[in-house]
Amino acid sequence: MTAPLPQGAVIGILGGGQLGRMLSVAASRLGYVTHIYEPGAAPAAQVAQACTTAGYDDTAALDAFARSVDVITYEFENVPAAALDLLEQARPIRPGVRALAVSQDRLDEKTFLEGLGLRCAPFRAVDDLASLRAALDVIGMPGILKTRRLGYDGKGQVRIDDAADAEAAWAAMEGQDAILEGFVDFAREVSVIAARGLDGQVVCYDPGENVHRGGILRTTTVPATLSTAQRTDAALLAGRILNALDYVGVLGVELFVTSDGLIVNEIAPRVHNSGHWTQAGCAVDQFEQHIRAVAGLPLGDGGRYADVVMENLIGDDMNRLPDLLAAPATQVHLYGKAEVRPGRKMGHVNRIRRG
Amino acid sequence: MTAPLPQGAVIGILGGGQLGRMLSVAASRLGYVTHIYEPGAAPAAQVAQACTTAGYDDTAALDAFARSVDVITYEFENVPAAALDLLEQARPIRPGVRALAVSQDRLDEKTFLEGLGLRCAPFRAVDDLASLRAALDVIGMPGILKTRRLGYDGKGQVRIDDAADAEAAWAAMEGQDAILEGFVDFAREVSVIAARGLDGQVVCYDPGENVHRGGILRTTTVPATLSTAQRTDAALLAGRILNALDYVGVLGVELFVTSDGLIVNEIAPRVHNSGHWTQAGCAVDQFEQHIRAVAGLPLGDGGRYADVVMENLIGDDMNRLPDLLAAPATQVHLYGKAEVRPGRKMGHVNRIRRG
Structure with a gap:
């Protein structure tokens, strides 16, 4: 068993946006202080004890950040894997790195969920135009082609309504591994x-x-x-x-x-x-x-x-x-x-x- | 009419205790940042953008603080009058200095409240032992003798159950102006x-x-x-x-x-x-x-x-x-x-x- 963090302990938060901000406030209600790590502007820093402004490739900053906190969490799932590996050597990361890895890749995520017996929209991995055409045959149309790795705000996503659109859709992936998902008719x-x-x-x-x-x-x-x-x-x-x-x-x-x-x-x-x-x-x-x-x-x-x-x-x-x-x-x-x-x-x- | 403070404006808070801390969090919810002024330890600083650690007699620090904020408020009513006068020259203080002055002096406060037609416990000003004895005659016993200026946690307060206690009670005021209050029988x-x-x-x-x-x-x-x-x-x-x-x-x-x-x-x-x-x-x-x-x-x-x-x-x-x-x-x-x-x-x- 791990003892709870004592009063005054420092929680490190990767990401300084609104979620990190509201996490920081919540930490204060429980008697903890927070240290934000954020490469860009950090509204969370306005209600945090400390903020490191540095990139996720800045190993010295990551290391100093990790050593200054008692535990690390994050407000977003796109934290680069190399940064996580480095941080994890110094301090526990919660939720764990496995949860991040699974959710960073749409194919891994859906494979994981189906492995638990849960139902997802139909999907197929797409590595090239040929596998996209094959996937469209199985899943039918309309379908939506997405990069496996996460994009923001619908970026890296193309809807396919007609087989003739397949080539353009694959080109839009810019060579990245992708996943074709079927549409779900939901209430x-x-x-x-x-x-x-x-x-x-x-x-x-x-x-x-x-x-x-x-x-x-x-x-x-x-x-x-x-x-x-x-x-x-x-x-x-x-x-x-x-x-x-x-x-x-x-x-x-x-x-x-x-x-x-x-x-x-x-x-x-x-x-x-x-x-x-x-x-x-x-x-x-x-x-x-x-x-x-x-x-x-x-x-x-x-x-x-x-x-x-x-x-x-x-x-x-x-x-x-x-x-x-x-x-x-x-x-x-x-x-x-x-x-x-x-x-x-x-x-x-x-x-x-x-x- | 005064326009509302714009998003990102800075609210200065005198006092860095739990009230200042919760005020700072509330300010963040409305898109404002805070600057705490506190001579001692300041838990509020853990959720504030800035904190000045300085005494209320440090005119340079007070002046710099005032100039760094858009408006000033406070978490406690014992802010020294001289500090308020200095701050008020630079920025608005809300609530106003009059509210602080009235509440800093028990006699002024009760006189103000009765002037509004509100009812208070019976009270008399006490400046010396003779006026204490006279007040006890009017108000009766038990009574409670308090310094006019605020004390913390019941300090500067003595209960008087018997006229023979009057001399010791007055001595406990250590020469400060005082007020005798009668007890109220309340549900x-x-x-x-x-x-x-x-x-x-x-x-x-x-x-x-x-x-x-x-x-x-x-x-x-x-x-x-x-x-x-x-x-x-x-x-x-x-x-x-x-x-x-x-x-x-x-x-x-x-x-x-x-x-x-x-x-x-x-x-x-x-x-x-x-x-x-x-x-x-x-x-x-x-x-x-x-x-x-x-x-x-x-x-x-x-x-x-x-x-x-x-x-x-x-x-x-x-x-x-x-x-x-x-x-x-x-x-x-x-x-x-x-x-x-x-x-x-x-x-x-x-x-x-x-x-």
């Missing part, structure tokens, strides 16, 4: 935010129902429209993923709800935008739950005591701020980003309805 | 946390019912045991105080509930320990409400959507942490103080019941 998308403690304890938040627009999450609503059986299924499958990865921390699982049951869209080995509603609806929110796990504390009560609609504030949504600040039962969370840009997540609001 | 103590915006808007949180032990607040419970009329009276009197002081920010008003109505015990021109429950029960908590006012934003919705019991963690209460962290519906807030000391506020918990 709605939900996500489960679940956590696993250092002692193996698993807890799940109530699933939230997500609405995306232009590839970006717009709203998450709790409670989601789900049957009791679907709710149970969602919790069970999240628990299966957490246990299989020997996971420590919070994990987001996006699910398609279909007439045939739940299909896993993707997993994120970190706190997740669709879990922001927990700040207004639960005694212990997802950020604190993550810190509790990473610090070896018992997980907290994530029971929901209010109905909440979370809405992201994206780009020019910031112009609505005066109205949102004055709106009833509305919690505003801004991310401290210097510049408003189209498509950029600037903040979110949680609208509370009594539970 | 319970409640407090109202209220806020006034830069535009004069006033909002009130639901009153909380307080239990003290050894002169330290132990618990605050919402809803308090109050009639509808008492609830209205409490809100109205808080509003009267806020308006009379042309106040900007959050104010705590401690009230005795008696068979004859509400009697004002004392006011605190700042966020207040008895308002910590708002973190779990309201969309906008007292810390954010204060920052909104100070920043010139519209006040937020302080409506209560859950029942909450706030309990302070004092000194060795920290030994109960493992149980508290695992307790259902319990939110733990720790203050990041390095050392546990008897009587020291180390954190608090909010236990949530559905509203």
Whole structure:
């Protein structure tokens, strides 16, 4: 057994965006201090004790960072593997490197999930034009061709509606290994935010129902429209993923709800935008739950005591701020980003309805 | 009209304890950064962008601090007047200096409150032994002799049960001007946390019912045991105080509930320990409400959507942490103080019941 981190211990956070920022605040509630590592601008540093501004290839900075903290976690899944290897020699990384590796590669992720007996959209590995044509024959159209490694905001993704599009789609991958995924006919998308403690304890938040627009999450609503059986299924499958990865921390699982049951869209080995509603609806929110796990504390009560609609504030949504600040039962969370840009997540609001 | 502070503006906070810490976190939620000024250890600095460690007599440090921020607020009412005068020349101080002056002197405070038509415990100014004896004749016994200027934790306070104690009680004042207060026969103590915006808007949180032990607040419970009329009276009197002081920010008003109505015990021109429950029960908590006012934003919705019991963690209460962290519906807030000391506020918990 590992003892919980003592009061005053330092939690290192890779990534200085809004998730790192809210993790840092949660760490402070538990008596911990944080050290952010971020190559670029770091709004998280505004509420952290320390911030290292350096690249993930700066081994001296990585080493000094690791030695200055007691445990390391991260706010995003694209941390380069070489940096992780170096950091892991000095301090524990939670969630573990395996969870990151699996989620960094779409093919590995889906293979892992199917290996657990979970259902995903149909998929095939695509290494060249010939294997793309073969995959289209099996999976049918429309399909979506994606690079295996993660891209941001729909980059590295091409929809294929016609076999004649195959050549252009493959060219768009620019030689990177890819995966062809079939479309799923779903009624709605939900996500489960679940956590696993250092002692193996698993807890799940109530699933939230997500609405995306232009590839970006717009709203998450709790409670989601789900049957009791679907709710149970969602919790069970999240628990299966957490246990299989020997996971420590919070994990987001996006699910398609279909007439045939739940299909896993993707997993994120970190706190997740669709879990922001927990700040207004639960005694212990997802950020604190993550810190509790990473610090070896018992997980907290994530029971929901209010109905909440979370809405992201994206780009020019910031112009609505005066109205949102004055709106009833509305919690505003801004991310401290210097510049408003189209498509950029600037903040979110949680609208509370009594539970 | 003064425009609201823009995103990224800097709020200066005098005092780096737990109140400053939670104010700093609230400021971050609204897109502001904070700069703490604190002569001693500053747990607030762990979640602030900057911290000046200097005394309130360090005019160079005060001046540099003031020039580095856009507006100044404070977490405690004992800021020396000379420091305030200096700071106010450079930047607005909210709440204003008048609120601080009134609350720094018990005689001024009670005189101010009675001038508003509010009821206080009977009191008389005491400048020497003769005026103490005269005051005891009018007010009766038991009475409590206090220095006019604020003391901490019951220091500078002596209870007088017998006229023979008068000489020793006066000696304990060590020559400082004092005030004799009569005891109030009260059923319970409640407090109202209220806020006034830069535009004069006033909002009130639901009153909380307080239990003290050894002169330290132990618990605050919402809803308090109050009639509808008492609830209205409490809100109205808080509003009267806020308006009379042309106040900007959050104010705590401690009230005795008696068979004859509400009697004002004392006011605190700042966020207040008895308002910590708002973190779990309201969309906008007292810390954010204060920052909104100070920043010139519209006040937020302080409506209560859950029942909450706030309990302070004092000194060795920290030994109960493992149980508290695992307790259902319990939110733990720790203050990041390095050392546990008897009587020291180390954190608090909010236990949530559905509203």
